[in-house]
Amino acid sequence: MGVRTAGVRPSFPRAAAVATVVIAGLLLPVVLAPGALSANERGDGSGQEGEVTLRVGIQQEFDSLNPFLGFSRAATEVFRLIYPTLTTHSSEDFSVVPELATDWESSRDKLTWTFHIREGVKWSDGEPVTAHDVAYTFNRMMTDSAAATANGNYVDNFADVSAPDEGRVVIRTETPQATMRSLAVPVVPEHVWSRVDDVAGFANREMPIVGSGPFEVTDYRPQQYLTLEADEDFWRGAPTIDRLRFVNFENSDAAVQALRKGEIDVARKLTPAQFDALKGAENIERVKGKGRRFYELVLNPGAANSAGDPIGTGHPALRDARVRRALDRAIDRSELVDRVLGGHGTVGAGYLPPIFRKYHWSPPDGERRSFSLEAANRALDEAGYPRGPDGIRRGPSGRPLDFEFVLHGDSSTDALVGEFVEEWLSGLGIEVSLQPVSDNQVNQRTTAGDFDMVISGWSVNPDPDYVLRLQTCGARPDPEGGGLPDSFLCDERYDELYSRQLAEFDRHARVELVERAQRRFHEMATGLILFYPNALEAYRSDRFAGFEKQPAERGVITAQQGYWGYYRAEPTERARTAAGETGYRSAAFVIVGVLLLGALAVFSVSVRRRRTAEHRE
Amino acid sequence: MTETRDRDDVRRAPARAPRILGFVALKLGGGALSLLLVVVLGFFLFRVLPGDPARTMTRSAPVSAEQLAALRDRFGLDQPLYVQFRDFLGKLVRGDLGTSYTYNRPVAELIGERIGPTVLLVGTATVLAVLLGLWMGTRAAWRHGGSADRWFTSVGLTLWSVPTFWLGLLLLMAFGVGVGPLPGLFPVAGMSSPDVPAGALPRVLDVAHHLVLPCVTLVAVIHAQFMMVMRSSLLEEMGEEYLTTARAKGLREDLVRRRHAIPNALLPTVTLIFLHLGLVVSGAITVETVFSWPGLGLLTYEALRVPDLPLLQGTFIVLAGSVIVMNVLAELLYRVLDPRVRAS
Numbered sequence: 001m002g003v004r005t006a007g008v009r010p011s012f013p014r015a016a017a018v019a020t021v022v023i024a025g026l027l028l029p030v031v032l033a034p035g036a037l038s039a040n041e042r043g044d045g046s047g048q049e050g051e052v053t054l055r056v057g058i059q060q061e062f063d064s065l066n067p068f069l070g071f072s073r074a075a076t077e078v079f080r081l082i083y084p085t086l087t088t089h090s091s092e093d094f095s096v097v098p099e100l101a102t103d104w105e106s107s108r109d110k111l112t113w114t115f116h117i118r119e120g121v122k123w124s125d126g127e128p129v130t131a132h133d134v135a136y137t138f139n140r141m142m143t144d145s146a147a148a149t150a151n152g153n154y155v156d157n158f159a160d161v162s163a164p165d166e167g168r169v170v171i172r173t174e175t176p177q178a179t180m181r182s183l184a185v186p187v188v189p190e191h192v193w194s195r196v197d198d199v200a201g202f203a204n205r206e207m208p209i210v211g212s213g214p215f216e217v218t219d220y221r222p223q224q225y226l227t228l229e230a231d232e233d234f235w236r237g238a239p240t241i242d243r244l245r246f247v248n249f250e251n252s253d254a255a256v257q258a259l260r261k262g263e264i265d266v267a268r269k270l271t272p273a274q275f276d277a278l279k280g281a282e283n284i285e286r287v288k289g290k291g292r293r294f295y296e297l298v299l300n301p302g303a304a305n306s307a308g309d310p311i312g313t314g315h316p317a318l319r320d321a322r323v324r325r326a327l328d329r330a331i332d333r334s335e336l337v338d339r340v341l342g343g344h345g346t347v348g349a350g351y352l353p354p355i356f357r358k359y360h361w362s363p364p365d366g367e368r369r370s371f372s373l374e375a376a377n378r379a380l381d382e383a384g385y386p387r388g389p390d391g392i393r394r395g396p397s398g399r400p401l402d403f404e405f406v407l408h409g410d411s412s413t414d415a416l417v418g419e420f421v422e423e424w425l426s427g428l429g430i431e432v433s434l435q436p437v438s439d440n441q442v443n444q445r446t447t448a449g450d451f452d453m454v455i456s457g458w459s460v461n462p463d464p465d466y467v468l469r470l471q472t473c474g475a476r477p478d479p480e481g482g483g484l485p486d487s488f489l490c491d492e493r494y495d496e497l498y499s500r501q502l503a504e505f506d507r508h509a510r511v512e513l514v515e516r517a518q519r520r521f522h523e524m525a526t527g528l529i530l531f532y533p534n535a536l537e538a539y540r541s542d543r544f545a546g547f548e549k550q551p552a553e554r555g556v557i558t559a560q561q562g563y564w565g566y567y568r569a570e571p572t573e574r575a576r577t578a579a580g581e582t583g584y585r586s587a588a589f590v591i592v593g594v595l596l597l598g599a600l601a602v603f604s605v606s607v608r609r610r611r612t613a614e615h616r617e
Numbered sequence: 618m619t620e621t622r623d624r625d626d627v628r629r630a631p632a633r634a635p636r637i638l639g640f641v642a643l644k645l646g647g648g649a650l651s652l653l654l655v656v657v658l659g660f661f662l663f664r665v666l667p668g669d670p671a672r673t674m675t676r677s678a679p680v681s682a683e684q685l686a687a688l689r690d691r692f693g694l695d696q697p698l699y700v701q702f703r704d705f706l707g708k709l710v711r712g713d714l715g716t717s718y719t720y721n722r723p724v725a726e727l728i729g730e731r732i733g734p735t736v737l738l739v740g741t742a743t744v745l746a747v748l749l750g751l752w753m754g755t756r757a758a759w760r761h762g763g764s765a766d767r768w769f770t771s772v773g774l775t776l777w778s779v780p781t782f783w784l785g786l787l788l789l790m791a792f793g794v795g796v797g798p799l800p801g802l803f804p805v806a807g808m809s810s811p812d813v814p815a816g817a818l819p820r821v822l823d824v825a826h827h828l829v830l831p832c833v834t835l836v837a838v839i840h841a842q843f844m845m846v847m848r849s850s851l852l853e854e855m856g857e858e859y860l861t862t863a864r865a866k867g868l869r870e871d872l873v874r875r876r877h878a879i880p881n882a883l884l885p886t887v888t889l890i891f892l893h894l895g896l897v898v899s900g901a902i903t904v905e906t907v908f909s910w911p912g913l914g915l916l917t918y919e920a921l922r923v924p925d926l927p928l929l930q931g932t933f934i935v936l937a938g939s940v941i942v943m944n945v946l947a948e949l950l951y952r953v954l955d956p957r958v959r960a961s
Contacts, residue, residue, distance in 0.1 A: 061919070069721050145687035152684060200691060203722055222730055223911035224807050249806050250909040253786060257794045258805045410922075440924060 052571040053243040054544070056558060057255035057264040061223055061248065066204040067186040068141070071150040073559060074246070081228060081244070081563050082211035083186030084129060086115055086169075091550040091564035094356065094462035096181045100129065101169075110176040110505060111159075115169045121235045123189045124208065124216045131163035136190035138171070146200035151185045153466075176503040178510065182463045184561075187212075214239045214567045223248050239567045256538075259284065265543050268558045270536040271412075272342030278538050285541040288344065288534050289549070289556035290355040295348065295413075295457045296487075297331070297421070297528040299324045303449025303488040306478040312449020315403055317385065317395045324525040325369060326379040330424045332371040337531050340416045344536060348529035351471075351518045352464050355532075355551065358511055359464050361518040369525075373427050380428060393429040402431035403452035406445055409436035414455050417530065421453075447477050447485060456486055456527065462561055464514055465502060471521055472498050487526035494520045535559070543575040641949065648945035655937040656709065659930045660702055670694055670718065670926055692716070692927075705930075714934070715927035719919070724931035727916060732935075734808055735912035738828065739901055742835035747890055749836065750843025751883075757844065758851035758882075759874060770848070773841030785834040785907035793830055803830045806909035831908040835901055839893075846889050851882035884955050891947030895940035 064070035067079045084100040101115040121129040138161040140147045141154075148155065155161075159172040173180070192210050196202045208229075209217040214236070215228035226246045230239040247264055249255035256274050259267040260281060270278070278284055300314030301324065317323050333347045346354060349362035363369075385393045385401065393401045405421065407414040415436065422432040432453070437445070445451050458467050469475055473490040494517060501513035521527065535556045539547070548568040549555030557565040671688045689695040693704055708715065714724035753773065757766040776784070795801035804810070804827050813823045854860070855878060863873045902914035909915075913932060920928035 063719055064721050066721070145684060146691070148684060200721060201716075219811065221809075221811075221911070223909075223915065224809065225811050227811055245811060247807065248909055248911075250906045250915060254789060254806045254907065254909060257789060261794045261801050261805060263805060438924075439922070 050576060051242040052240075052575050053245055054241045054266070054566060054569050054571075055245045055247055055264040056266040056566075057249050057258060057268070058246045059249055059252055059255060059269055062220075062226065064203065065209065065217070065220065066199065066202055067150065067188060068147040068199050069149050076150075077559055078217065078226065078228075078246070079186040080213070080560075081215045081566065082209060082213040082217055083188060084121065084212050085186060086134065086183055087181055088563075089182070089462045089550070089561040091548050091555070091560070091562060092552050093358075094551060094561060096462075100134070100187060104181070106180070106505075110503070111173055113171045113173070113180050115171070117167050117169060118235065119167065121212055122233060123191075123210050123212045124231060125189075125192075125210050127189065127191055128166075129187075129189070129212050130166040131169045132166065133190045134169045134187050135161050135163035136194065137185065137187045140193070140199070141185070144199055146198070149200075154179075154183050154185050176505075178502050178505060179463050179465045182461070184461075214563055215244055236567075239569075241566070241569050241571060244566050259538060259540065262540060262543075264540075266537065266539045266558060268535070268537040270538060272344045272536065275344060275536040275538070276342060283540055283542040284538050287537040287539065287547075287549075287557055288554070289537065290353070290551075290554045291345070291533045291535045292353060292355055292459045292461075293457055294351065294353050294460065294532055295417075295530050296455070297417075297530055298446070298451075298454045298456045298487045299327060299526055299528070300449060300452050300454075301488055301524070301526045303485070304476060304490065306474070306476045309479070311477075312451070313404075314449055315401070315452045316397065316399065317401050318403075318452060320383060321523075321525060322379060322383040323385065324528075326376045326383070326428070327425065327430075328369045328525050328528050329372055329376040329379065330428050331421060331528065331530065332424065333530055334371075336417060336420060339420070340413055341531065341533055344534040346532045346534075348531045351467070351521050351527075351529060352460055352514075353532040355555075356460065356462065356464065359514050361515040363519070363522055367519070367522070373424065376428055387429045391429055392431055400431070401429070402433065405432050405434050406442055406451045406454040407434060407436045408439055408442055408455060410439070411455075413533075417455065449485075449488060458486075468498055468501070468514065468517055471527070489521065489524055489526040491520065491524055494524070541572075543572055543578075545570040545572050640952065644945050644948050648941050651941045652938055655934060655941070656706070659933045659937070660705055663924070663926050663929050663933075664698065692718070709934075714931035717920075717925055717928045719923050719925045719928065724927050727928065728913065728931055728935055731911060731913045731916045734910060735905070735914060737824075738831055738905070738910055738912060739835065741828065742832045742839065742901075743890075743893055745832070746836045746840040747843050747893075750840040751847050751886065753840070754844040754847025755851060755874070755879060755882075758848040758855065761848070761852060766848075769844060773844050776837045777839075777841035779838070781834065781838050781901070781903040782907055784837060785831070785904055788830050788834055789907060803827070805830075808911055827908075831901075831904050831910050834904050834907070843886060843889065846886050847882060850885045851878060854878045854882045857881075884951070887951065887954060888947050891943045891950070892940070895943035 058074050060072055060074040062070060062075045062078060063072040064075060065078070067083055070076065070079065086099060086101040086104075087096050088099040089095065090097045098118075100118055100121065102118050104113060104115045106113045115131075115134070117129070117131045117134065123129055138155055138158065141152060142148070142158055142161070157173050157175060157177050159174050161169065161171045163169050171180070189210050189212075205220060207218055207220065211217070212231075214231055214234045216231050217226065218229045219225075219227040225248060228244040230242050230244075232238045247258075249258065252267075252269065252271065252274065255264065255267045256270065256278065258264045259278075262283075275286060275288070278286055299318050300312065301321075302310060302316075302319040303312040303314050304310050337343060337345045337347050349368075350360055352359045352361065354360045354362075380393060385395055388394045388400065395401065403425070405418055407418050415434075418432075418434045418436070422434060425432050442454065446454055446456065458470070460467050470486040471489045472495050474495075476485050476488060476490060497513055497517040497520060501510050501517060504510040504513055537557055539557065547557035547566075547570070548564040549557055550560040550562060550564055670692070671685050671694055686695070693701055696704070705715070712725060714728070716722065717724050717727055720727060750773075753769045757769045760766060789805055790796065791799065792802050793805035808827050809820070809823050810827075813819045860873055860878055863877045864870075868876070901912075902918050904910065905912045905914040906918065913935070916928070917932045917936075919925075920932060
């Protein structure tokens with residue numbers, strides 16, 4: 001080194017050598033110990049041999065673990081697993097079945113409800129679950145506005161709630177309320193929550209969280225994972241798995257890759273492309289469930305607030321039901337299902353998705369507005385909207401038919417639907433300007449009535465009351481900005497049918513009223529139901545043989561109305577016997593190797609340099 | 618060069634003390650003023666975002682006007698703007714950044730949770746990228762036009778222009794999931810595994826294991842800027858006559874480079890490094906998203922989607938504040954490093 005003159009060939013080969021050694025060091029453990037790495041694939045993430053952990057990838061953060069505050073879908077799913085509700089929905093067909101309440105009855109005027117609470121149910125800290133806990137939960141929501149954040153709508157109509165003894169809860173309502181049998185409110189332990197003064201400021205993150213469900217939350221790292229342990233003393237019996245873990249993924253592609261690799265057992269909310277790409281993948285079973293959602297194109301029928309004052313910027317032509325029905329005929333729903341959803345969905349018809357077989361209504365042949373551009377054109381001609389010299393139709397006032405179509409900017413589904421609709425409507429002589437905006441702006445503009453067309457959509461509960469209510473006059477925003485409008489429909493006949501179904505306690509009679517309400521909604525054509533997307537999920541078939549679906553026929557395995565899927569998951573023999581070793585060991589070898597080699601290289605280079613430098617000066 | 622600087626310092630230092638203090642005061646004052654502007658801007662900027670915060674908070678829940686009023690009251694949204702601003706300033710002085718709409722938790726707490734992972738990821742990546750970039754830039758410039766130069770420059774610039782998201786996904790598939798015979802070596806998401814045995818070493822190793830892919834992605838993308846700056850400033854120095862002098866003294870080429878050329882060429886790079894350090898806190902939104910890294914970048918992104926005003930405000934202040942602080946530090950340090958700045 002010292003002999004070398006004027007740096008003709010400085011240490012480039014040396015650097016290359018170091019790099020080679022480092023790379024070799026990186027790969028050495030891989031080559032020598034393939035077993036260590038297969039342990040990585042096999043690692044089921046459980047702490048001990050023989051214990052089964054079900055790992056579910058989720059793409060949403062828990063907004064809060066406080067059941068009075070959290071209402072993201074991720075959070076409500078956890079609440080269903082750890083807090084009791086009075087009733088739940090069967091996995092078979094969504095029918096209401098007993099949960100914490102064993103049975104219930106109502107007074108003749110349907111204003112007083114008595115729920116009988118199951119005996120022998122315990123909170124996870126050993127205290128008994130009684131009617132007082134239930135009464136406490138409802139009363140807190142009725143008296144503390146912060147506690148009404150997530151589920152306040154359930155108690156809006158409550159007059160008072162009391163517990164005359166440990167086994168009975170009595171609820172009195174202001175007016176008859178058909179949803180009393182499905183109050184999906186998580187019941188909390190009074191002995192824990194009565195010590196919480198400020199519900200809004202309480203994160204409920206002291207582990208383990210005291211609850212009384214099939215699982216108990218024991219560990220939570222924000223944005224990383226949430227772990228639940230099975231409760232062996234659950235009154236229905238211990239769950240089949242020992243542990244359940246929700247793992248956060250910020251993008252669904254990573255979740256799919258984690259499923260392929262075996263880092264998680266269940267991936268959900270897959271896009272049609274991801275779902276199709278998993279076809280034939282080793283050890284992966286796909287689940288194509290019927291969705292609970294409807295996807296809707298809302299036409300502004302002349303928005304008004306609850307005082308009846310017109311608001312917003314809706315196009316006057318859309319106040320004409322004939323125009324709205326003509327637009328409906330210009331939309332080819334089956335094309336949308338094929339091209340936008342890749343076939344993973346059902347063509348839209350009535351308001352409620354077909355997954356709820358009892359309430360689903362589809363227009364009979366005579367009333368169905370099937371796709372036909374000619375018929376749509378004819379209808380617009382007849383209604384008095386002739387084409388101008390530029391080919392654009394004009395309304396009676398001479399204003400051209402140019403509509404603002406508000407879309408969710410981050411939704412590829414919306415973008416595609418927007419393009420198809422724009423194309424079809426241009427065939428009618430109607431101009432559409434697509435306006436993709438943030439989710440929040442979609443909501444704001446909808447509430448303010450500042451749109452001509454907007455994409456909307458709702459997840460429907462087993463009880464249809466919640467979404468049916470969206471189309472009533474009462475759902476329109478009040479002048480101060482409350483309320484939650486959907487299509488701004490305000491129709492006497494619809495409202496009458498809605499109120500009657502809410503007060504109707506005979507199942508068959510109620511079903512009929514719900515159908516008639518949907519028919520009226522279809523006639524008014526303020527909201528065009530385009531399709532019902534499937535819920536696409538996939539799981540590791542080498543570790544789980546199956547999940548209890550809801551509903552039994554073409555149902556989903558996660559995000560159910562209840563806890564069945566996780567509670568009765570069927571682990572395979574392999575999942576039960578797999579060694580509990582995690583993949584960190586092999587990783588440790590790799591990293592330690594790299595670090596040691598790197599340090600060695602740096603050390604030797606610097607020593608040599610120093611030595612030669614000293615030598616020279 | 619070095620000799621001149623030493624003599625200069627010894628001779629003039631006492632007379633200059635007040636001027637140095639003045640310089641420091643000026644820079645610190647400027648920094649403080651910028652911070653104040655950031656706070657004011659942070660407050661009013663997010664108030665002009667379209668939409669009613671109370672409606673944002675309730676998202677799609679059907680709420681009554683009373684519930685909305687209660688929310689507005691709880692978050693002080695029913696107060697006039699100047700009162701809100703006064704309250705905001707008062708709380709800020711006490712380190713209270715308000716309460717997040719989405720999480721119903723103090724913003725300071727949320728930021729505190731996420732700042733560690735971000736500093737770990739972006740900090741590690743920056744250190745590696747700086748070291749790698751400087752080393753490659755030096756090599757490339759010293760024998761510019763050579764094969765090392767051509768390779769480093771083209772590879773570096775290619776990676777610099779590649780979309781980070783896409784590169785991250787490629788690495789994730791190749792080294793996280795595995796392709797063909799290549800097994801997946803690294804975890805595809807998160808920062809730690811839930812089942813690591815107790816003890817410090819396994820935990821550190823586990824986090825290091827998770828760190829590899831996001832860190833490599835970041836280094837691959839950002840090292841080119843350090844390389845290019847180092848390369849061009851070293852190329853500039855190489856024409857200088859003091860190097861000829863140094864060579865004429867009989868110094869070996871290695872030493873000419875390390876003792877004379879590199880220290881001078883480093884100056885522009887220092888500024889860049891400090892500016893980049895300011896960005897360390899902001900996180901790398903795309904990388905954090907690809908690898909589900911629980912950092913501040915991700916938090917900001919989520920806050921923006923809602924939008925969660927207090928959270929946005931908080932992250933904005935922390936981010937802008939860190940950039941300002943690093944800027945001031947860079948200017949002060951530059952003066953220490955470069956005598957020409959002092960003389961002027």
